[in-house]
Amino acid sequence: MAREFRCPACGETECLHGRSTAAGTVLTCESCGHEWPRDDTPRCRTCGGTRVTTASRVVLAGGRATLESIVGRQLVPVCADCDRDVVRTYIDRGNPYRPAT
Ligand SMILES: [Zn+2]
Numbered sequence: 502m503a504r505e506f507r508c509p510a511c512g513e514t515e516c517l518h519g520r521s522t523a524a525g526t527v528l529t530c531e532s533c534g535h536e537w538p539r540d541d542t543p544r545c546r547t548c549g550g551t552r553v554t555t556a557s558r559v560v561l562a563g564g565r566a567t568l569e570s571i572v573g574r575q576l577v578p579v580c581a582d583c584d585r586d587v588v589r590t591y592i593d594r595g596n597p598y599r600p601a602t
């Protein structure tokens with residue numbers, strides 16, 4: 502999943518390269534020499550919003566969601582706007598987020 506970056510000065514999208522600094526990743530445009538900090542804010546893949554949080558989702562061994570089949574948990578990104586029901590049910594109430602069946 503490659504995020505596309507664009508030079509804010511000249512609009513270049515191809516000839517960009519990044520380097521790590523103490524303050525984060527800095528992108529440099531080879532066309533015009535402009536440098537700017539990369540936006541590392543996590544974003545929702547659906548709406549592009551930044552109100553992203555993580556939910557703890559249970560990982561099931563089999564197809565059926567029973568207590569015995571829970572083998573682990575993983576953190577998945579959820580969007581406060583697109584996944585409003587998920588946030589309300591699984592984060593506000595503290596329930597683990599179950600995978601869609
Ligand atoms: Zn540029």
Ligand SMILES: [Zn+2]
Binds near residue numbers: 545549581584
């Ligand atoms: Zn969203």
